[in-house]
Amino acid sequence: MDKKVIYYFLKITLLTFAFIVVINLATGFFNNFTLNTSKTETDSTVISKTEADKNSDNFVSAWNQNMIIAPIWVAITTNIWTRLKDRTEAPANVYNDVMSISYILGNKQIARDKIISRNMILINEYLNILKMDLKTSLGQSSDRSKVLDSYISQLEFRYTSTIENINNLKNQRTVLLASLNENNTDIESTKTKMSSDFKVFDSQSVIEDVDTYLKARDSYTYARTYIIFIDKFIAYYTYLNNYNKKLLDTLINNRDLIVKNSQLVIPDSGSDLLKSLNLIYTEAEFKNN
Numbered sequence: 001m002d003k004k005v006i007y008y009f010l011k012i013t014l015l016t017f018a019f020i021v022v023i024n025l026a027t028g029f030f031n032n033f034t035l036n037t038s039k040t041e042t043d044s045t046v047i048s049k050t051e052a053d054k055n056s057d058n059f060v061s062a063w064n065q066n067m068i069i070a071p072i073w074v075a076i077t078t079n080i081w082t083r084l085k086d087r088t089e090a091p092a093n094v095y096n097d098v099m100s101i102s103y104i105l106g107n108k109q110i111a112r113d114k115i116i117s118r119n120m121i122l123i124n125e126y127l128n129i130l131k132m133d134l135k136t137s138l139g140q141s142s143d144r145s146k147v148l149d150s151y152i153s154q155l156e157f158r159y160t161s162t163i164e165n166i167n168n169l170k171n172q173r174t175v176l177l178a179s180l181n182e183n184n185t186d187i188e189s190t191k192t193k194m195s196s197d198f199k200v201f202d203s204q205s206v207i208e209d210v211d212t213y214l215k216a217r218d219s220y221t222y223a224r225t226y227i228i229f230i231d232k233f234i235a236y237y238t239y240l241n242n243y244n245k246k247l248l249d250t251l252i253n254n255r256d257l258i259v260k261n262s263q264l265v266i267p268d269s270g271s272d273l274l275k276s277l278n279l280i281y282t283e284a285e286f287k288n289n
Helices: 001-066 068-086 101-106 108-130 134-140 144-199 205-255 255-259 272-276 283-286
Strands: none
Touching: 101 108, 101 144, 101 205, 108 144, 108 205, 134 144, 144 255, 205 255, 255 272
């Protein structure tokens, strides 16, 4: 065989061998590095998972042992109290006194809450109390006297507080009515002035007249709208209080009879003898007895 061929064959063989050795060493190094890295990551994952499980267990334990509902309720009530405190620290005429039309226009949401929302809620609550099935409640109770007295107390409270609400609404209506009349006068006078200024093409005065007119009209609309609602509320309160008064008279004057679950029977022959036997009284006679 030619020496050059042998030389080149040996050279290629040696280079190939050397290349294979380098490839194997490099592969081993990278495999070892990857293995160590994977192991580290796996250990970290295991540790993280263990810590997560531990934290999860601690969280569940805290939920059960510390009653997480209680702190949430405290947070909610604190938030409610903060809002209530903000409202009570507002100007005195927000909730305690009668609101002026200027205050209503500047605090529209507060005015809606006080005049409309608050009264609608109170009327609905009052109606539900009057509609309560007292007969069923007494029948299901082991202490008829306590149930009846509690109901009477609630009716008395609603009656007196409703009278106060009616008086407040009447005072508010008086203020709004005065504003309504004043606004109506301003509207008419502004319309007359606007017409005069327009005839002489006094643009600046006309613009001022328009602003004055729109402001008076806005105030008039709000006052009139709230007066309509107030009249409706007063009518509802009056109707409910009239019914409540009859109910209170009936329950209070017949308390013993209701507590004992007794019945007064009016005979077919008439009720003439009931009074002579002291089985029936008028309210005046009962109070003087």
